[in-house]
Amino acid sequence: MLKIDNLHASVENKAILKGLDLAVGAGEVHAIMGPNGSGKSTLGHVLAGRPGYTVTAGSAQLLGQDLLTLDTEERAHLGLFLAYQYPVEIPGVSNMEFLKASVDAVREHRNEPALDSVSFMKQAREACKAVNLDQAFLKRGVNEGFSGGEKKRNELMQMMLLAPKLCIMDETDSGLDIDALQVVADGINAMRSPDRSFILVTHYQRLLNFIKPDRVHVLSGGRIVKSGDHSLALELEERGYAWLEDVA
Amino acid sequence: MSQEHIEHAIRKEYAAGFTTDIESDTLPPGLNEDTIRFISGRKNEPEWLLEWRLQAYRDWLQMAEPAWAHVNYPPVKFNEISYFSSPKAMKDRPQSLDEVDPQLIETYNKLGIPLHEQAALAGVAVDAVFDSVSVTTTFREKLWEAGVIFCSISEAVHDYPELIKKYLGSVVPRKDNFYAALNSAVFSDGSFVYIPKGVRCPMELSTYFRINEANTGQFERTLIVADEGSHVSYLEGCTAPMRDENQLHAAVVELVALDGAEIKYSTVQNWYPGDAEGKGGIYNFVTKRGVAHRDSKISWTQVETGSAITWKYPSCILRGDNSVGEFYSVALTNNAQQADTGTKMIHLGKNTRSTIISKGISAGKSSNAYRGLVRMSPRAEGARNYTQCDSLLIGDRCAAHTFPYIESRNPSAVIEHEATTSKVSDDQLYLCQQRGLDAEKAVSMIVNGFCKEVFRELPMEFAMEAGKLLEVSLEGSVG
Numbered sequence: 001m002l003k004i005d006n007l008h009a010s011v012e013n014k015a016i017l018k019g020l021d022l023a024v025g026a027g028e029v030h031a032i033m034g035p036n037g038s039g040k041s042t043l044g045h046v047l048a049g050r051p052g053y054t055v056t057a058g059s060a061q062l063l064g065q066d067l068l069t070l071d072t073e074e075r076a077h078l079g080l081f082l083a084y085q086y087p088v089e090i091p092g093v094s095n096m097e098f099l100k101a102s103v104d105a106v107r108e109h110r111n112e113p114a115l116d117s118v119s120f121m122k123q124a125r126e127a128c129k130a131v132n133l134d135q136a137f138l139k140r141g142v143n144e145g146f147s148g149g150e151k152k153r154n155e156l157m158q159m160m161l162l163a164p165k166l167c168i169m170d171e172t173d174s175g176l177d178i179d180a181l182q183v184v185a186d187g188i189n190a191m192r193s194p195d196r197s198f199i200l201v202t203h204y205q206r207l208l209n210f211i212k213p214d215r216v217h218v219l220s221g222g223r224i225v226k227s228g229d230h231s232l233a234l235e236l237e238e239r240g241y242a243w244l245e246d247v248a
Numbered sequence: 249m250s251q252e253h254i255e256h257a258i259r260k261e262y263a264a265g266f267t268t269d270i271e272s273d274t275l276p277p278g279l280n281e282d283t284i285r286f287i288s289g290r291k292n293e294p295e296w297l298l299e300w301r302l303q304a305y306r307d308w309l310q311m312a313e314p315a316w317a318h319v320n321y322p323p324v325k326f327n328e329i330s331y332f333s334s335p336k337a338m339k340d341r342p343q344s345l346d347e348v349d350p351q352l353i354e355t356y357n358k359l360g361i362p363l364h365e366q367a368a369l370a371g372v373a374v375d376a377v378f379d380s381v382s383v384t385t386t387f388r389e390k391l392w393e394a395g396v397i398f399c400s401i402s403e404a405v406h407d408y409p410e411l412i413k414k415y416l417g418s419v420v421p422r423k424d425n426f427y428a429a430l431n432s433a434v435f436s437d438g439s440f441v442y443i444p445k446g447v448r449c450p451m452e453l454s455t456y457f458r459i460n461e462a463n464t465g466q467f468e469r470t471l472i473v474a475d476e477g478s479h480v481s482y483l484e485g486c487t488a489p490m491r492d493e494n495q496l497h498a499a500v501v502e503l504v505a506l507d508g509a510e511i512k513y514s515t516v517q518n519w520y521p522g523d524a525e526g527k528g529g530i531y532n533f534v535t536k537r538g539v540a541h542r543d544s545k546i547s548w549t550q551v552e553t554g555s556a557i558t559w560k561y562p563s564c565i566l567r568g569d570n571s572v573g574e575f576y577s578v579a580l581t582n583n584a585q586q587a588d589t590g591t592k593m594i595h596l597g598k599n600t601r602s603t604i605i606s607k608g609i610s611a612g613k614s615s616n617a618y619r620g621l622v623r624m625s626p627r628a629e630g631a632r633n634y635t636q637c638d639s640l641l642i643g644d645r646c647a648a649h650t651f652p653y654i655e656s657r658n659p660s661a662v663i664e665h666e667a668t669t670s671k672v673s674d675d676q677l678y679l680c681q682q683r684g685l686d687a688e689k690a691v692s693m694i695v696n697g698f699c700k701e702v703f704r705e706l707p708m709e710f711a712m713e714a715g716k717l718l719e720v721s722l723e724g725s726v727g
Contacts, residue, residue, distance in 0.1 A: 048682050051674060072681035082682050088675045092697025101693060102683035109684070141697065142679075158683065 001026045001197040002047075002166055007058035008222075009046045016042040018222035019058070024166070027194040031208055031233060032201045034219035035241045040201045041085060043219070044168045048082040049075050062166060077109035079165030083155040083172050090142040095154065098142045099124060103161055127160040130190065132183045148175040156187045167191070168199045173207040185210030205237040218244050275332040281305060284433055287332050291402050294409065300422070304432030307423035314426055317588040318617040318649055319557050321531065324496055331434045331467070394450050396480075397442040401469050404440035411442055415473050419502035419539050419565070427498040427559075428535040435469035435500070443478035443509070452707055454483040468499040474509035474544075481512040483710060496531045497555075503538030503546055507568065510545045511538060514706055516714055519554035521721075524612075526584025529556025536560065537592075540600075542568030548591065549576040549705045551714040553721040556585060561619065563592035566600035566631075573602040576702040578714070580695075580721050581614035581646070590620035590651075595628040595661065604635040607699050610646035611722060617649040624661035631661040639669040640698050642691060642722070692719040 002024040009017040016039045024030050034040050046053050047060060049072035060067045062078055070078065090098065104114050115123070128135050131153040143151050152172055159167055169188070173181055188198065188211055200207065208216070208230060216232040217224045218241065225244050226232065236244075275286060284305055288298040313324070391398050397408060405412050422432040443449050474480050497519070505511045513536075522529025532555035538546040548562040564573030575591035593602035602622065610616040622633045639648035650667055672694050680690030696703070696715050703711045 050678055072678065073684050073686050076682055076684040084679070088673065088679050090676050090679070090694055090697060092700040093693055094697075097697075098680075098683070098693070101685055101689065102680075105684035105686075105689070162683065 001028070001063065002199075003059075003061045004047075005059050007043075007046070007060060008056045009042060010054050010056055011042065011052060015056070016222055017046065020219070020223055022217065022224060024197045024199060025214075026197060027192070028214040029192065029198040029200065029211060031213040031216045032199060032219055032224075033203065033205075033216065033233065033236055038219045039222045040219050041170050044082050044170045044199070044201060047075075047168060048072065048080060073105070074109075076162075076164075077106055081159050081162055081164035081167050083152075083159060083167065083169045085170040085172075085174065087143050087146075087151040087155055089144045089146075091144050093142050094139055095142050096124065096138040099138075099158060099161055102158065106162055123161060124157075127157045130160060131157045131187055133157060149177065149180045152176060152184060153180065156184055160187065160191065165195065166197050166199070168201070170201045171203065172200070173202055173204060181207065182210065205233045208233050220244060275330050277328050277330045279305075279326055279329070279331055279434070283331050287434060287436070290332065291405070293402075293405055296413070297405060300417070301433050301435075304422040304429050305434075308426065308429035308433055311423065311426045311429055317559050317619075318615065318651070319559065319586040319588050321557055321586075324531065326430075329496060332436060390450070395444040395447055396449050397440065398453055399440055401435075401438045401440045401471060404471075408440070408442070411473065412440070412471070415471055415502065415504055416469075417502075419504060419537050420500050420535050425535060427533040428500050431467045431469060431498050431500045431535070435467045438469040438471075438499070440470075441472040441480060441482065443474045443480045445475045446477040447475075448478065449480040452481045452483055454485070466495075466497050466499070468497075468501075470499070470501040471504075472502070472511060472513070473504045474506060474511050476506045477508040478506075479510045481707060482514070483707060484513070484515045485518070485710075485713075495529075497533065499534045499536075501534070501536040501562075503536075505538060505540045505544035505546050505571075507542045508544055509541070510547075512547045512549070513538075513562070514710055515548075515550040515552070516706075516710055516717065517550065517552045517554050517558075518717055518721075520556075521554050521583065521585050522556040524583045526556060529585075530554065531556060532558045532560060534560040536562035537565065538563070538573075539565045539567055540571035540573060542597070543570045544568060545572040545574070547572075547574040547576070547705070549574075549702065550578070550589075551699075551702070551706070551710075551717065552577070552579040552587065552589060553717050555587075558585075558587040558589050560589045561591055563594070563621075564602065565594045565596065566602065566628075567596045568600075569597040570599050571597055572600070574705075575602075575604045575606070575620075576705040577606045578609070578699045578702045578718075579607070579616055579618075580609040580718060581611070581616045582721055583612040583614060585612075585614045587615070588617040588619055590618045592621040593623070593633055595622075595624045595631040595633070598627065598629040598631070600628055600631045602633045604633070604637070605701050606635075606637045607702055608637075608639045608648055609642065609695055609698065609718075610639070610648050611642040613645040615647045615649070617651060619651040619653075621653040622655070622663055622665075624656040624658045624663065626657045628658045629660050631658065633661075633663045635663075635665045637665070637667040638698070639667075640695065641669065641671045642695075688719075688722070692722055695722060 004020055004022040007017050007020040032040055046055060047067060055068050062080060065078060067075055100120055107114060124138055125135055128138060133153050143154060146154060172184055176184060213230055216228055216230060218226040281302060284301050288301055420428050423429050441453060472482060503511050503513060519530040519532060540546045546564045552558055562575060566573050573593050579587045579589050581587050591604055604620055606618050608616040608618055618637050624631050637650055641648055648669055652665055654663055656663060672691055676694055677687060677690050681687060695718055703714055706714055
């Protein structure tokens with residue numbers, strides 16, 4: 001699914017990723033943990049193609065295609081989805097309108113027929129229900145006046161409708177109460193499938209109690225310094241990151 | 249000109265940028281009293297109207313071009329403009345669409361104007377103005393049954409002289425301002441609407457304007473009178489062919505809403521804005537004003553995306569008690585366009601209310617100014633105004649300005665003014681692109697969202713057109 005080799009990237013001339021390697025197989029869930037400033041969010045943005053994030057060396061392939069030469073929207077068409085840590089508001093543009101335009105654009109590039117309004121509405125309502133958002137949210141401006149938790153659930157709803165291949169969740173669990181966390185985890189678990197992979201960027205082990213990862217990686221100083229199974233996350237919770245930085 | 253010829257003449261950069269080679273009967277450039285006598289004579293106008301025009305011309309000679317607007321352009325050479333042009337084939341006015349020059353119809357079809365069956369299906373009556381002479385008016389008879397008069401102003405001068413005498417210049421006096429005086433002297437044609445007492449106009453009235461002759465200033469004159477308790481919605485849409493020379497357009501629109509009447513006037517203005525460097529394009533200097541009598545309502549909605557320069561302040565004089573004025577505006581400037589637009593709400597009567605919602609969008613290296621006046625007169629007891637004035641910037645080379653003027657001479661009047669300036673943020677674009685939308689589609693969606701409160705006020709078919717128009721007008725503004 002995703003193959004990253006020796007990835008170096010910088011933001012405003014400051015090197016953040018310094019030789020990152022990562023391979024995520026189809027259907028796998030990988031968790032990426034690590035201390036503040038280690039480059040976790042940067043990884044997601046570099047893969048998604050955020051303007052201002054410059055790759056200085058290395059490669060990244062999604063489904064065998066070179067991601068780094070593609071425009072941001074082309075990566076989305078290919079099946080990459082980034083759930084934002086801080087989703088922005090777009091006043092006046094209704095969630096519905098935004099979602100329909102997104103789904104239309106993605107389907108068009110996949111050579112799938114456009115959804116008619118009735119089918120789309122049906123899917124959108126179902127997605128709302130799945131993330132426990134009232135349908136009234138479809139009519140509101142994108143993230144406009146949403147609470148932190150509502151924004152995160154809105155991200156998840158978009159992800160469900162776009163049906164991506166690779167889902168990168170950037171601290172989706174931060175700022176969620178335990179009930180909302182359960183909803184988000186249920187949503188992600190329901191989306192798991194043999195041809196869809198997940199990268200969960202998180203600070204906290206607790207998310208992984210709800211979503212069982214195949215692999216856990218520790219990112220520190222712009223590189224992956226340790227990988228393991230779920231037990232690594234439990235160990236990190238107990239011991240913190242300091243001992244790993246010594247290893248690195 | 250053959251069909252292929254017309255096809256060939258269409259330029260991709262500006263879809264409406266083609267001309268039709270109908271032989272015109274055009275006055276040589278220049279302006280003096282003889283010009284005015286010629287225009288008036290061609291129209292067989294009564295003596296009083298010729299005198300009215302001449303007086304306006306004499307007033308105009310004493311006036312100076314206003315310089316206070318936040319726009320820059322070389323001085324207009326009024327003697328290099330031709331003040332009259334009519335398609336020759338139209339000399340003998342056609343009695344029905346079948347008699348209309350097929351080439352004209354072809355031109356209108358190219359512009360997507362629903363003149364034939366389209367008009368019937370859409371339920372819209374069209375008073376199409378090709379340069380200066382009204383060519384054809386549809387649905388006259390149906391309107392006639394309702395007692396509604398909808399015709400060219402030249403016809404109205406002959407057929408309804410009492411109404412014209414009473415109301416022409418009653419809202420925008422001859423010497424109101426430089427351009428209004430010029431218009432009063434040389435106005436070519438335009439529309440006249442009269443809605444009788446208590447009548448609700450059975451359909452939206454729609455006029456399309458088109459400037460066709462090179463160097464021909466177009467001086468439209470529109471007069472709408474809604475008698476007591478009547479209701480009318482009027483749509484005005486504009487487009488013009490591509491020209492290298494700047495073209496002057498100085499229109500006057502007068503609205504009269506008598507007691508309890510309601511007039512809704514909507515404009516989508518899409519004249520040629522000039523090229524990316526600002527060469528060519530229309531100078532749009534328009535005076536639009538309505539007088540609202542007791543318990544009446546006047547609502548202006550405008551979507552302005554065209555013209556090199558826009559100078560336009562659709563205004564309401566709230567003369568009668570409890571009258572209501574509204575102004576909803578989207579003004580978009582791109583490339584080198586300049587706009588100085590807004591409104592005036594003059595509260596004279598008691599408990600008068602006005603609402604101003606203005607959305608300015610600047611892209612490229614354009615300049616966009618909102619200029620609005622809210623005046624509460626000493627006897628405007630309990631009057632209220634709410635103004636919301638938002639600016640959206642795209643890129644970092646454009647400018648947005650807000651010039652609100654507030655004068656209150658009545659302590660019981662309430663005036664609220666809110667203003668915001670925002671940018672289409674990189675983060676918003678990034679979100680849209682991450683969800684699969686290209687940058688231009690994303691910007692157009694964000695801008696449409698910004699304008700939603702105004703688009704809501706437009707009649708349905710116009711709202712669709714307006715959204716598309718923004719998309720076209722914003723092409724090339726990102727990247």
